[in-house]
Amino acid sequence: MTPRRTRRPRAPAWTATLTWKAAVFIAVMCCALAALLGTLVHVSVTGQTVRDAREKALARLVDATRLYEAGEPLPPFAGLDPAGLPDPLRRLTARGERGTMVADHRGRPTMWAAAPADGHALAVRVDHSLGAGTIDALDRSIVGSSILAIGATLAVGAFAVTRVTRRLHATAQVARRITAGDLDARVDDPRTRDPRRPQDEVATVSGALDTMAASLQRKLQSEQRFTADVAHELRTPLTGLSAAAELLPEGRPAELVRDRVRAMRGLTEDLLEISRLDARNETVDLAVHELGPLVERVARASGTGPGAGTGTEVRVVRDAEVETDRRRLERVLGNLIANAHRHGGPPVVVTVDGATVTVRDHGPGYPAYLLASGPQRFRTESGGKGHGLGLTIAVGQAEVIGAELEFGGAEGGGAEARIRLPEYVRFEDDPREP
Helix, strand or coil: CCCCCCCCCCHHHHHHHHHHHHHHHHHHHHHHHHHHHHHHHHHHHHHHHHHHHHHHHHHHHHHHHHHHHHCCCCCCCCEECCCCCHHHHHHHHHHCEEEEEEEEECCCEEECCCEECCCEEEEEEEEEEHHHHHHHHHHHHHHHHHHHHHHHHHHHHHHHHHHHHHHHHHHHHHHHHHHHHCCCCCCCHHHHHCCCCCCHHHHHHHHHHHHHHHHHHHHHEEEEEEEEHHHHHHHHHHHHHHHHHHHCCHHHHHHHHHHHHHHHHHHHHHHHHHHHHCEEEEECCCCEEEHHHHHHHEEHHHHCCCCCCCCCEEEEECCCCCEEEEHHHHHEEEEEEHHHHHCCCEEEEEEEEEEEEEEEEECCCCCCHHHCCCCCCCCCCCCCCCCCCCCHHHHHHHHHHHHHHHEEECCCCCEEEEECCCECCCCCCCCCCC
């Protein structure tokens, strides 16, 4: 029987934050410092108080010894073998030695001093209640002041750390915006604006992020301009080539030329569309559409190879109304269906379930790189024709219309693309209202 592993409990997420770690570190260091200082003060004051009481008790013992030797009566605080004398002092005097000791006498702290006298123990006592009370009051003051000091230090430390973590969170938020495509996002830390101000580590990271974002923005804009310029420059000669191809005599060579010209024109249009999507200045024309009939129209017009328009099966599980840009949605669905026909395997099934449309084929499935990081331009691994721009355009157009496009594997094999649209909710008039 295999032993069952027990899961270790996971700490809450907030325990991993810098604020929590800094607070714990400050609290531990403050407690350690307070304990060290408190111990030193307690030992020092206690030692001084006990020394003072011991000197006083020994002075009284000298006086009592002189009176005993002179045969005069002993004072009330002295006596031979008095009751309450600690046993260690009795044994000490029995050995002929003199000593002192703090012990309780009738419920009160007392400093005893004893010396041998004719086989007896001559002892004196000094009330040590004031000294013991002073030490107790000092200990309470040390504990109270330590708590206040720890609280104040924690408050000041948390305030200082929070200011740093707030700036770090702002830097992380800007980094996430840049990752999402907002290349205009900047941290603009106040410490980086004025070079005369000293910069801490957070300001250094913020400045480096702003510099990286600016450099990345310049490079991407340069690439976008290059792509758009190349596509624009290709349109004119391609138009001329298309017109010239129409003048060629019918035959196999003419068909090959026209086919390549159509492919070049399609690639040029795709590049122009991608450059417009990269510029992020697209506008949408929203309207309410029934999703089922729209998908059926796209399926009839899409597909590749023999049987195009008839090789796509449409299943409407539940129809819905969506508010979207019809042209852009048709472009997304058309690219997904065309990609399924070109790189997948039959049958290609398009399912409408509410505001969700699923395009599935029964081919080898999407390549691993696409599932991991999304479509990449000019990269295909299926061995078929294409430049890897169709899915890239589909992703860009889906983002413009506010839809979610996901790529995955289907149960039983094949590729599956799922697009979720914002469903339109129609508010019916309440019949109870006049």
